[in-house]
Amino acid sequence: MEKMTSQYRWGMVVDLDRCTGCGxxxxxxxxxxxxxICGKKEISEGRNMHWxxxxxxxxxxxxxxxxxxxxxxxQHCQDAPCEPVCPVxxxxxxxxxxxxxxxxxxxGTRYCGNNCPYAVRVFNFYNHEWPKPLDNxxxxxxxxxxxGVMEKCTFCVQRIRRAKEDAxxxxxxxxxxxxxxxxxxxxxTDALVFGNMAxxxxxxxxxxxxxxxFRLLEHLGTHPSIYYLKGGGREHV
Amino acid sequence: xxxxxxxxxxxxxQLNDEMLSSLRTPxxxxxxxALFLGAVVAWGLYAFGYMLTxxxxxxxxxxxxxxxxxxxxFVFWIGLSHSGTMVSAILRLSxxxxxxxxxxAAEAMTVFTVAVGGLFPLxxxxxxxxxxxxxxxxxxxxxxxxxxxxxxxxxxxIFTYIIGSSLFLYLGMLPDLAVARDRSSGWRFKxxxxxxMGWRGAAREWAIFHQASTLMAALIIPVAVSVHSIVAWDxxxxxxxxxxxxxxxxxxxIGAIHSGxxxxxxxxxxxxxxxxxxxxxxxxxFDNMGKLLLVIALLWSYAYFVEVQTTWYAHEPIxxxxxxxxxxxYAFLLLFxxxxxxxxxxxxxxxxxxxxxxxxxxxxxxxxNVGMFIERFLIIVPSLSHKNMPFVWGTYRPTWVELSVxxxxxxxxxxxxxxxxxxxxxxxxxxxxELEAQKSVVRLSRTRLQSxxxxx
Numbered sequence: 001m002e003k004m005t006s007q008y009r010w011g012m013v014v015d016l017d018r019c020t021g022c023g024x025x026x027x028x029x030x031x032x033x034x035x036x037i038c039g040k041k042e043i044s045e046g047r048n049m050h051w052x053x054x055x056x057x058x059x060x061x062x063x064x065x066x067x068x069x070x071x072x073x074x075q076h077c078q079d080a081p082c083e084p085v086c087p088v089x090x091x092x093x094x095x096x097x098x099x100x101x102x103x104x105x106x107x108g109t110r111y112c113g114n115n116c117p118y119a120v121r122v123f124n125f126y127n128h129e130w131p132k133p134l135d136n137x138x139x140x141x142x143x144x145x146x147x148g149v150m151e152k153c154t155f156c157v158q159r160i161r162r163a164k165e166d167a168x169x170x171x172x173x174x175x176x177x178x179x180x181x182x183x184x185x186x187x188x189t190d191a192l193v194f195g196n197m198a199x200x201x202x203x204x205x206x207x208x209x210x211x212x213x214f215r216l217l218e219h220l221g222t223h224p225s226i227y228y229l230k231g232g233g234r235e236h237v
Numbered sequence: 238x239x240x241x242x243x244x245x246x247x248x249x250x251q252l253n254d255e256m257l258s259s260l261r262t263p264x265x266x267x268x269x270x271a272l273f274l275g276a277v278v279a280w281g282l283y284a285f286g287y288m289l290t291x292x293x294x295x296x297x298x299x300x301x302x303x304x305x306x307x308x309x310x311f312v313f314w315i316g317l318s319h320s321g322t323m324v325s326a327i328l329r330l331s332x333x334x335x336x337x338x339x340x341x342a343a344e345a346m347t348v349f350t351v352a353v354g355g356l357f358p359l360x361x362x363x364x365x366x367x368x369x370x371x372x373x374x375x376x377x378x379x380x381x382x383x384x385x386x387x388x389x390x391x392x393x394x395i396f397t398y399i400i401g402s403s404l405f406l407y408l409g410m411l412p413d414l415a416v417a418r419d420r421s422s423g424w425r426f427k428x429x430x431x432x433x434m435g436w437r438g439a440a441r442e443w444a445i446f447h448q449a450s451t452l453m454a455a456l457i458i459p460v461a462v463s464v465h466s467i468v469a470w471d472x473x474x475x476x477x478x479x480x481x482x483x484x485x486x487x488x489x490x491i492g493a494i495h496s497g498x499x500x501x502x503x504x505x506x507x508x509x510x511x512x513x514x515x516x517x518x519x520x521x522x523f524d525n526m527g528k529l530l531l532v533i534a535l536l537w538s539y540a541y542f543v544e545v546q547t548t549w550y551a552h553e554p555i556x557x558x559x560x561x562x563x564x565x566x567y568a569f570l571l572l573f574x575x576x577x578x579x580x581x582x583x584x585x586x587x588x589x590x591x592x593x594x595x596x597x598x599x600x601x602x603x604x605x606n607v608g609m610f611i612e613r614f615l616i617i618v619p620s621l622s623h624k625n626m627p628f629v630w631g632t633y634r635p636t637w638v639e640l641s642v643x644x645x646x647x648x649x650x651x652x653x654x655x656x657x658x659x660x661x662x663x664x665x666x667x668x669x670x671e672l673e674a675q676k677s678v679v680r681l682s683r684t685r686l687q688s689x690x691x692x693x
Binding site: 048 | 301302303361367368371380388392471475476477631
């Protein structure tokens with residue numbers, strides 16, 4: 001695990017027992033982060049730009065079929081496979097444990113996208129445009145990515161930066177729950193909880209110690225910052 | 238060796254004439270060929286320009302298959318480049334005399350294939366115009382490229398190999414350039430005069446030349462092995478099922494030599510035909526190259542067997558999924574590859590008559606390279622198609638842009654080779670004629686004393 005150089009280590013808990021698969025988080029993420037608009041064509045080509053996707057699985061046999069939902073976003077791995085393979089440091093690790101992406105530095109080798117076992121990195125195959133009046137909706141806090149660069153979930157780093165500046169001006173640490181990424185803010189069932197994993201009393205840290213916890217593809221040793229919660233019973237994911 | 242390597246009873250000027258025949262004034266068919274190749278290159282450049290000016294959606298790439306035919310090409314061309322090193326350097330060190338007429342063709346091929354292969358990582362970039370971010374140059378931002386990335390190792394290895402193999406080619410050509418200089422006039426004379434660097438053929442020059450050639454031959458082999466190991470690391474150091482495998486570096490090196498040696502045989506056949514060098518490239522050469530190819534085909538088959546066998550035995554679900562997917566969707570390509578790379582050469586090259594048949598050798602050697610291209614495709618694409626998250630499994634189909642760039646690359650290589658053959662001695666005159674000097678072996682009753690030329 002990496003050396004702690006910051007008092008924050010951002011993480012998330014996704015409670016699969018609460019997730020209804022409504023997709024509000026996907027929409028919120030798209031609106032907040034200037035994620036390009038993709039239609040049927042792009043999605044059928046496998047070139048959709050969603051930073052967060054809801055994986056839907058059907059479990060059981062008819063008539064006892066249940067839908068299982070798995071929201072997958074960048075796992076912000078502490079030992080991220082995408083980071084060492086980038087030849088230009090466009091993919092890097094920041095002191096808060098975030099897995100950053102520098103769009104201006106990215107040359108588009110797409111090596112990180114290949115090496116991400118969660119396949120959450122999306123590449124701008126198209127030169128995306130926002131037809132009027134949708135361009136008015138673009139967030140001024142975020143850059144609009146050009147063609148040929150890789151992008152992915154940042155845990156809404158712009159919100160984290162703003163909260164850090166606020167806290168600094170008031171000479172205090174960021175309070176628990178002060179930052180909410182767009183997905184967590186929108187989730188109607190409170191299935192997504194974001195916070196500082198380095199603070200053992202934060203809500204996210206308490207939830208991450210739940211016996212229901214697991215992490216995606218844990219055997220790969222990537223040490224993701226996102227914990228999933230799932231109860232037992234006959235409805236295993 | 239009982240068979241003569243050199244045609245007997247030819248005067249030295251006749252020998253020079255025939256071996257330098259490629260330098261004669263080009264015929265109209267040469268111009269036609271060059272024009273045709275140039276047109277294909279132009280088409281490839283247009284396709285690349287189209288991708289550059291629009292966006293990458295014109296390729297077949299998607300998520301999860303973010304690497305496609307461009308990277309297949311990259312691995313393929315770098316693999317081909319192992320021919321020169323293998324044929325020239327290793328055979329030079331092992332003093333196999335039959336290598337002499339072939340070595341220039343092989344060395345030149347190395348340089349041009351590395352040059353073509355080295356372009357592909359740049360062609361494949363999403364933002365080709367900022368490729369210089371990959372180069373460690375001092376800049377005001379104090380940013381360096383990431384030395385932990387296998388792609389940077391690649392860049393380093395390929396640059397080293399281009400420089401090394403160009404020097405190897407040039408060094409070996411030095412005395413031949415002097416011969417060409419002495420036989421030419423006009424602009425050619427000026428060109429060869431500069432390139433021959435005042436070679437006069439003094440004893441001291443020859444001594445230094447032999448030392449340097451042997452040294453370069455010994456130095457280029459580890460570079461060649463490391464280059465393709467590093468190309469293999471692009472895949473082996475990742476966490477992608479099907480790529481993450483410790484056998485990849487030796488397997489890739491063997492595969493590279495496999496395709497390289499096969500390509501040299503193909504080129505030998507073409508050069509023999511085009512420049513009427515039947516007296517110099519005899520069935521003996523094809524026999525020996527065939528034996529070499531047989532050994533490498535056996536090695537390759539063993540490496541492939543080990544790779545699949547260990548995966549099958551471990552039966553790790555996701556790795557086995559990749560192999561099952563490959564065997565299912567790409568069954569024809571897989572079977573064709575095994576036939577062309579393994580079954581056909583192993584069976585055919587066991588027989589001396591087939592090894593000495595030019596037609597058989599042509600078919601075998603061309604099919605091996607088709608098979609090796611497929612092999613690179615089957616390594617890269619199925620693994621990416623079925624990665625760890627089944628929800629984002631996908632497929633890949635190359636588009637006209639990628640295929641045009643590939644065609645442009647093949648034509649570009651052929652064009653460079655054609656131009657080279659017209660401008661520079663295609664058969665290593667010096668190395669072949671060295672054998673003549675070796676004939677002056679002094680006999681003292683039963684012992685044979687070697688002439689000084691033998692001591693390379």
